[in-house]
Amino acid sequence: MAKKRIVVILSLCLAALLAVHFGITFLYLTPDNPLRSKHWDKIYAYIYPYFSQNWYLFAPNPVNQHQNLEIKLKYITKDGKETETNWIDLTKPMLQKLYSNRFSPNLRIYEFQSSAMHTYVYDEDEQKEAEKNLRLYVDYYLKTHPKPEGKIISYRMRVVTNKFPRFNERHLPDSKGKKYYDYSDWFPYS
Numbered sequence: 094m095a096k097k098r099i100v101v102i103l104s105l106c107l108a109a110l111l112a113v114h115f116g117i118t119f120l121y122l123t124p125d126n127p128l129r130s131k132h133w134d135k136i137y138a139y140i141y142p143y144f145s146q147n148w149y150l151f152a153p154n155p156v157n158q159h160q161n162l163e164i165k166l167k168y169i170t171k172d173g174k175e176t177e178t179n180w181i182d183l184t185k186p187m188l189q190k191l192y193s194n195r196f197s198p199n200l201r202i203y204e205f206q207s208s209a210m211h212t213y214v215y216d217e218d219e220q221k222e223a224e225k226n227l228r229l230y231v232d233y234y235l236k237t238h239p240k241p242e243g244k245i246i247s248y249r250m251r252v253v254t255n256k257f258p259r260f261n262e263r264h265l266p267d268s269k270g271k272k273y274y275d276y277s278d279w280f281p282y283s
Contacts, residue, residue, distance in 0.1 A: 118144065143196070159267070160210045161185065161253045164231055167279070168243040178241055180251070183234050206230050210252045214275050227252075228280060235282065250277040 120129050121140045129136065161184040167177050187206065191199040209230065212223035227250055235245065254273040258265040 156257075157259075158254055158256045158270075160207065160214070160255075162206060162210055162227065162230070163251050163253060164234075165249045165251075166241060166245050166282075167247045167249075168241050168245045170243040175246070176243075183231070186238075202230075214252050214254060214273075224250075224277060227277075232282075245282045247279045247281050249279045251275060 117136055117139050120132070121136050123129055161182055163180040163182050163184075165177055165180050167175060169175055184203075184206065187199060187203050190197065191203055205226070209223045209226035212219050213227060216223070231248060231250060235248070252275045254275070255267065255270050256273070257267045257270040262269075
């Protein structure tokens with residue numbers, strides 16, 4: 094008898110939680126209304142980032158490209174020689190971290206990086222601000238990841254845009270798309 098009671102209570106609690114979840118989701122998806130406007134901050138905090146979705150897959154213009162941020166470092170080796178690294182991809186390791194743990198803050202960091210790259214390439218009016226944001230991300234990356242042996246003196250960024258093959262070439266893999274490169278100047282690093 095006690096077990097049945099516990100099952101009933103747990104079932105009712107689960108049903109109540111689901112009702113609250115779907116109620117908040119309903120408010121999030123409805124057009125502007127007084128209730129939604131009054132509680133928008135709480136609704137948004139609940140939905141984002143774990144329950145939010147982008148609808149590009151179903152949009153008239155589905156995702157047709159991918160962007161990566163890469164850097165090249167100039168540094169002084171232990172011998173005192175100035176040298177450069179190959180291009181280092183900053184986006185791929187970020188995505189690997191994100192895929193391994195969807196509940197980490199990496200989604201926000203990736204969205205910050207992705208938004209800055211898109212603005213840097215496509216919005217001339219906001220390009221300087223986007224460049225500043227990309228530099229903030231590069232500084233963060235260089236402080237939190239292994240560096241080459243020696244003292245970094247400067248770095249250069251590039252945004253690699255891979256436009257996927259169009260519909261008539263859909264049998265080709267995404268990597269066979271056209272690549273475009275947008276380079277920054279060299280920036281000092283301290």
